[in-house]
Each structure stands twice: as structure tokens, then as C-alpha cells.
Amino acid sequence: MAELALIIGNGFDVDLGLPSKYSDFAGSPEFHDLARRMNDMYFVEERDNSLVLQIQKASNESNWFDIEEEIHKYVVNHSSLDEKMVRMVRSEFDSLKRALTNYLKRVSKDLEHKADKQRLAYQLKYQLQFSPLSKIDIYFNYTTSELFLEMPTYHEIGKGLFTYVHGSLRYDDIVLGCDLQPGEQVNRQLSFMYKYNQLHQATHIARHLLEAREIIFFGHSVNEMDFCYFKEFFKTASASPTPTRHLTFITFDEESERAIKDNIRNQGISVSDLYSNLETLNFIHTKNYYANKENEVTKWNEIMTRLLTPVKRGVKVR
Template sequence: MKETGHKVLLLIGNGFDCDLGLDTKYSDFVESKYFTNHLTGDFNACKLDEYDYDFNIFDYLKYKYNKNRQKWIDIEHELAELATRKSKAHDRQTGKMFETYPIMGDKQKESFELLKIKLNEYLYQIDLNPQRDSCAYRLLQIINGNKLAKIVSFNYTSLNLICGARDKFNTNYYHVHGMLSDNDPSSIILGFQDDLDIDKSYCRMIKSHQPSYYASHIPDYLEDINEVIFFGLSLGDVDYPYFSDFFKNQCVKNDKKHRKIISFFTYNEDSRQDILYQLRLMNDKKTRYFFEYSDLAFYRTGISSDKDKIEGFFDDLKKRLWVP
């Protein structure tokens, strides 16, 4: 079969693993022994506004998890909130109180490093047997082997291990947040982006400050491709900076020949609305221009009425990628 010149970039988030049927949600981790075995119960939420209050981050995350009635948590978002909260400190010279960013104490530092290790251990032992009839797996098989396709994963799980020997994966892909390791459990990247105002002591939570971090080249990939597929990626405040310039450019009128095909695979209408809200929030409320100046479409894997639409997308993607 002859390759076309059509370049595709697939960007996958945790919703991709969930569509495969894998137990990789942060909530799965929080409810596991890998997390609960490190709770101390010695946490006082009322002290969070104190400048030097130190505590175990496992306890803090459990507190935030319990506050959510839906039993859902985004650990990276909660870490960002923790580091950017304001606190009150006492000026010893003037005797006055002033507002500032709190410091990260030794308990937080030690438990944060342990959190990454235990998350790695939890994910490393889960069953990676995927649902092969899922939209996520079928999309992998369509892209698999295409030399003009690139995959960037925001997950820690390896696509090679997911596909296994049966469906050997043969397309290069890059892990933005590092990848699971059996000999280096601290290799994964967990935290937030550079642009937050924090105390210097919290810099170890910045992704680019962590030992496993290296350039993602996502902006270069987005500029070079014809089509981008987002699957299970929420575009939340932690990861949106990777795409901000790209989406701003899609709000500008351009030649039809150079318009990008942009597809979002999400679970239901609520998650579709969440993505649209992020696009609206980050781009001066110009959501309409995304539809006007790019070939933008949404596919809801959990909505039965979208089934035919998804099948049509898969058929068209095969045609774009390959010429008989």
C-alpha cells in the first residue's frame, strides 16, 4: 500500500486508557492500598492558610478526594491549588501580618516523592489487557504502522505493553509525563506547569524541574501536521499551555487549504461541554471561530447516537492515511 502525505498527530489522555477499560484513573489509585497505606490521619484543613504548616500530601489529597461527592480527583490540579494557595505570615520586625505564598515543608517534600513512587507501583501492577473492540484500541490499529503518524501520550502506560505480542505496536510515540519503570520508580512526572506563582520551595512540583523531564516538541508537531486527534484529553488548566498557541491560531481566518482537521474523542456531553468551555475560556470567548476556521468535530464514545458518526470518522481516516 502506498503512503499518502497526510500527517496525523494523536494526543491521548487518561480518557483513552479508560476507554480501553484500564483502571488508571487517579481515583483508582487513591482507593488502592498503594495510597491508603501511607495515610497518617494527622491533617488539619483549618491550618492550610498557615505559612509553615507541614503535612503528609497523601492526607491532603484524601481530604480533597472525600470533599468531592462524585469521588473523583485530579491530583495535578490539587497539587497546583496547594502550591498557589495564599497564607498569612508574621513579620517579626514590624509585628504585622502579611499575605504570601506558603512554604513546602519536609513532610510535604518527602511524601510528594513517595507519591510518585507509589503511583508508579500501582500503575505498573494493573491488568493491561485492553478492550479490543473499544474506540481507543480500534483507532490505535488504524494508525499503527503509519510512518507519517505521531502519537503523544499524557499517560504513563506503555502502548507497547497494552498491545502486547498479539498486536505489536509499530508507531513511534512520546510520553510527556514519563513512563512506568520497574527499576526507576521515580521516573514519572507529576505536577504542574511553569507559569504559576509559588514559593521557591514548591518548584520541585513543576514538571520541567523534575529529573525525567525533556522537551515534548508538541508545538512543532502541531505546526507540521494536517490533522490532530485528541482522545480522552481534557485540556485542563495543567496541560492547556501545551496547546494554547495552536488553538489561538485556529481562531484566525486562513486559507482553506491550510486548515487543520481537529477531532476530539470524549466520553459524553458533559465532557464535550468541558472541552468547549476550556477553549472558550482560553481564547477570548471565540469558540465559534474554531468551527469557522478549522474542520472541528466531536465524537462521544459513551453516547450511542454517535456510533455511526464514529464509524464514519474511522472509515474516512483510513482513506486519508492510505491510498490503495
């Protein structure tokens, strides 16, 4: 049983200074080379049905975009393709995953030496070495776990565990794609792009979250594509008659806090009930912390005090 569950999203990498946003990838040589190949080799009809070229168009139209949302749009809007087109899209999808893997390997090379050790992402993982709580790291990113695996005490047997939900660069098995949304039918032609068809091992996320007394999301937006992993936790936490859990989101600013709350509410979970039925629910804004805003510094110090202070064992979480 893990008393602390740390859920790590791509915002964790960004906080460390890694250019790992999808928009960064879309501006990279790896992606530009891939898109150029697609454009040069395809006829007009093939270009109109190209997954990569659709993603390129979306990236050109907005400073912020999500490749997985574009994949979802593609799957929804292409429910009838001939066999040749399906083969073309599958080849593109495999090439897209390879290009993303190669890009992230390049920009994260020597991350240990590049990472700013004053950033909250680094400080949290470093300080948690000394926490008396047993812990589980749940990685939704692909990149930074290796930076911390060498910390001498963090993953001692029986003290720290970790799981890669969407694979990692270490094993060249990243999971990229989308999942079905409520009411959608399976697109069997393109089902290779559904995340569930790329998963090969159990992660027990619901159990880990429900057993933990401390749950920290760092850099994860609790977005629609990943909410299936958290649904049971939020349902239970919002209805618990005995508040015993501490839930903390570490995110960039007030706007990203609102986005997280909206994402939770859009999935049918009452945010007001979470405030009522959790011991604490806090948002720490990295932007304000780095600006030395007193409120953020106080919240950070409070959570670190709680995580590093020995606790009485045997507290049941319902």
C-alpha cells in the same frame, strides 16, 4: 513531518477498562498505606501541612477530584514553610509518585490480555497501523503505550513516532505536579512540584500539532494544567485563513464535550473561530457510540474512512 497527531490522555486508558483515574488511585491500598503512615508519624502541625493528607481529604469529599489540582492548591496556599516542613513535603511528594507508579503498574499488568479489543481506544490504534498517514503519538498518560508498541507496523521507521510528555511506567519517570497559572509567582520552596522542573527532554508538541493535517485528542480534557502544550496550535488553528486541518475529540459524553469547549474558551481561544477556521471539528462520544447511536457511528466511520484512504501529498498547512 507527521500528518496525523494523536494526543492520548487518561481517558484512553479508562476506555480500555483500566482503573487509572486519580479517584481509583485514592481508593487503592497503595494510597491508603501512604496516608496511614503520614497520619501515624506526624504531629498535629505536620498533619495540618501534609500534602498527602490534604489529597486524602479532597478525595473523601468528592467522587471526582484531580490530584494535580490539589497539588496546585497546596503550592498556592503554602508559600511560607520552614525548612523542616519543606523537607517533609518533598519526602511526601516523592512517596506519592512512587505509590502512584506502583499502583498503575499493578493494575496495568497484563493489560494486553485484559483490554477489551472492541473498545474505540483499541480499535483506533489498531486501525491506524494501516493508515497511509505518517503519525506521531503524544502520550499524556503513563500506562498504555506498551500495549501498542508491539503492533508490527505501527511504529515503523519513518512512519510512526511517539513521545512521552509526562514520562511512562516503562522508565519509572512519571511527571506529576502542577504548573504556574497566569499571574502566579514561583513558590521557590515547593518548586520541585512544578512540572517544568521535572521535564528533561524536548517534545516539540507545538511543531507536531501545527504540521499535522489530522489531530485527534482521545481522552484528554485539554485542561488548564496542560494547555501550555496546546496554546500555539489553538491560536493558529482558530485564525487560519485557509481551513485545512481536521480536529477530532473522542470523549465520553456531551458533558465532557462542554467541559473541553469551556477549557479552550477559558484560555482565550474562540471556539466559534475554531469551527470557522478548521476543515472539520468533531466530537465523538464513546458513551453514545457504545449505545449504537447512529450519529456517533456515522462520525466514527467518516473519520476512519478519511484516515485509511490514501491522500494526495504536498498539501500545505498554514
